Amino acid sequence: MxxxxxxxxxxxxxxxxxxxxxxxxxxxxxxxxxxxxxxxxxxxxxxxxxxxxxxxxxxxxxxxxxxxxxxxxxxxxxxxxxxSDLIHLPELESELAASKKRIDAQQQKITVLEQAAQTRTQESQESRARVVELEKEIAALKTQISNMDQSNLIRWLTHGGLVALGGVLLGLLVPYLPKRRKPRNDWF
Missing domain, CATH: 2.30.30.40 (SH3 Domains)
Structure with a gap:
């Protein structure tokens, strides 16, 4: 027993x-x-x-x-x-609060970055529009220069033709002009 x-x-x-x-x-x-x-x-x-x-x-x-x-x-x-997981609850709650603060800070950074991106996008679009406008202006100036070159060429050809015509007319008319006699000088 x-x-x-x-x-x-x-x-x-x-x-x-x-x-x-x-x-x-x-x-x-x-x-x-x-x-x-x-x-x-x-x-x-x-x-x-x-x-x-x-x-x-x-x-x-x-x-x-x-x-x-x-x-x-x-x-x-x-x-x-x-x-028990309940023992970790205060620690998890503080980690959650810290995570929420980080998320809020990151959300603010994201908002700032999104605004900056929108500003850059808008500036980029304005720059593209300005480039297109300048390209049109350059094309218009090139056309104007080309037209001016042709206009100058035509003007020079016209002036040259007029001078040549004047020379031909003068050449044709000179023989018919009365000739002036040279005074005779017998001294020699």
Whole structure:
């Protein structure tokens, strides 16, 4: 009998010695029972995310110990191993706030850059319109210069023709002009 009691005591101590760290699932409130089924009396409630130690497992129930020292049984489906995500919630909230600030700052930069891009686009369009206008003006000036060259050529040809005509007429008329006699000078 002493051996059985000693074996039971050692197995109970080994259960407490090998307590596994866990937590109640983050999305439930669980009632603890005094035994490994819902047929046992409810002896408390465990809130979601609360850290617990797993003491024993039977069927689909786990014996847990809360941080407050309460011991009870809960369905295995409501216990998750490791640390609760709720512990990280304040850290995650501060990271979220910092991320929102970064997003707001980036959104402001994006707005400034979009405005600058619109300004550059508008300037580019105005420049293109000015280039087209200047190209038309250059084409008009080239046409005008070409016309002036032709006009000058025609004018020079006309003047030259008139001078030649005048020379021919003068050449034809000179023989018919009365000749003046040269005075005779006999002194020699």
């Amino acid at each position: 002493k051996k059985v009691l000693l074996a039971a005591l050692l197995s109970g101590l080994s259960t407490f010695a090998s307590a596994e760290s866990a937590h109640i699932a983050d999305d439930v409130y669980v009632f603890m029972n005094s035994g490994p089924s819902n047929q046992y009396r409810i002896n408390g409630r465990v809130t979601s995310g609360e850290a617990v130690q797993i003491l024993d497992r039977r069927d689909d129930y786990i014996q847990i110990k809360t941080e407050g020292g309460r011991v009870g049984w809960v369905p295995e489906a409501f216990v998750a191993s490791g640390v």
